[in-house]
Amino acid sequence: MLILTACAQPSSPKVAAASTSEAVVATSVLPSWQDTAAKKSIVDFVARVTQAGSPDYVPPAERIAVFDNDGTLWLEQPAYVQLVFTLQRIHELAPQHPEWKTEEPFRSVLAGDMKGVAATGETGVAKLLAATHTGMSTSDFRATVHDWMSKAQDPRFKRSYTQLVYQPMLEVLQYMRANGFKTYIVSGGGVEFIRDYSERVYGVPPEHVIGSTAKYKYSFVGGVPTLTRLAQIDNVDDGPGKPASIEHVIGRRPIAAFGNSDGDIQMLEWTTAGPGARLGVIVHHTDAEREYAYDRTSKMGKLDKGLDEAPAKGWVVVDMKQDWKTVFPNATQ
């Protein structure tokens, strides 16, 4: 791992120095990656765009890399973490809502009947999100998420969710920042949910997290300026929404994109269709033993079209089982 700071400055001599020594350090970077084609593609790309004088050289200001979150940076099986949060919050809030005993989709959630929840469709999901994510101030919601995240544990791995991030991807984030990249998360998940831990776990500050958002209402509550979360969707940052969010928030086209599902295809297309050297990476979940194996028919993180299109588009498909030495931080394998 290079020990450069993540300070992205045009013509920074430190960054230039790093790039010219790229080939030398290549064997020591990304230590949790096997020395396979996937790792080589990432390291070669970084070398090409950081090498001063290279025809593919990209100034640090334009080195933007975007990363999906669920299934790309942390686990998303057997359910998105934010969905786990939502369902657990329904249970926690139930005593204050006796009407939920008979009202769908709450009745099904409380009865543990996930088929019943699924039968309520998008309307049901919207009701669950409204009940758990809206009607409070942004700071109260943030505190609720923080409290939950610090206590919640995944039943299979017996770890907090923030320990179920992918060690090889943490290394990619750090490696790219060390080479002058700005690393952005571009997720279909709620932006505040990710911001709770993104800085300390990923090294990605709040202002580099793009996600789905609720509309806010600004008003004085008890004499204090307050942003209240409304039960109205502001932005759905998934599928075609990802390039749109990137353009709205960043205003530059990324040169590297990492995803894992068909919801990331448009982000990869948008990123890799630009001129010059481009990197598109799909994390393919192939490791049922260390994590999960899923793709074409998965309910969460479905990867079907992306697998078909990757070869023609030149996207790198990372085979977790083959390409990663380890999956989670401090794991025994």
Next chain:
Amino acid sequence: MLILTACAQPSSPKVAAASTSEAVVATSVLPSWQDTAAKKSIVDFVARVTQAGSPDYVPPAERIAVFDNDGTLWLEQPAYVQLVFTLQRIHELAPQHPEWKTEEPFRSVLAGDMKGVAATGETGVAKLLAATHTGMSTSDFRATVHDWMSKAQDPRFKRSYTQLVYQPMLEVLQYMRANGFKTYIVSGGGVEFIRDYSERVYGVPPEHVIGSTAKYKYSFVGGVPTLTRLAQIDNVDDGPGKPASIEHVIGRRPIAAFGNSDGDIQMLEWTTAGPGARLGVIVHHTDAEREYAYDRTSKMGKLDKGLDEAPAKGWVVVDMKQDWKTVFPNATQ
């Protein structure tokens, strides 16, 4: 001016070193500012939050400063620059739209009848914006703005609009970045319009520009992934929309805010209501000779409630005539 880089890193020794020498360099910073209370308030605030060991110390990662654009960083009289662009584009596009000769508000624009335009109200403005800002790809719109900006000239000052930015505010932007701040523009104007020149003129990169946005449609046009600007508003970044945008995009509450009109009040409230040292600044246009004098009843940049509330809120009111030695870059006075 300090010669520090704008690299904001927690516990950066360079930033710490700068902050401890703040008092020494105070007389040489902000050279276009008179040595009046306004300048002192800005410099004192920066010294307090950057002084290691100070009770008001703020880590660089949390040093966020937000700036309105029209009337705060560049001129907004006799009309917002983006409105000038819009009206001129109607003239340029008119030959392709013979129907505009009889259709309002186009007829009034082409006849130079601004009262007629005003009479069409918000619906009329929406039609003008739709005709000039939507229906094309983001890259085509960007090229149109860039072309216009490179040619357009203000009739009174005989300068391009990007030369009608405020030299004292350029110094504030640079001064704050030199002290580890991230400087964001938070404008009611269209985000792409500002991004055209923000980096080269203000030193503010595209990803630090927040503004009003149109919805985008993602699709393949001629086989190329394209974002098309739709005639639907995505976000109105003015008034109460400013704190909402700040929370959506930055996800941290700023500690310093600069505005000039009542549309900035909520941003100043939100910023200065947080704990610890806070800075709220209102640029008051008092200089009819060097620029314009306007406030309580102005159609553009109305400053009424803000003037009333500033003393109780502790906001600094900058009197352009008294507090600025010069207004525009390379001006004779």
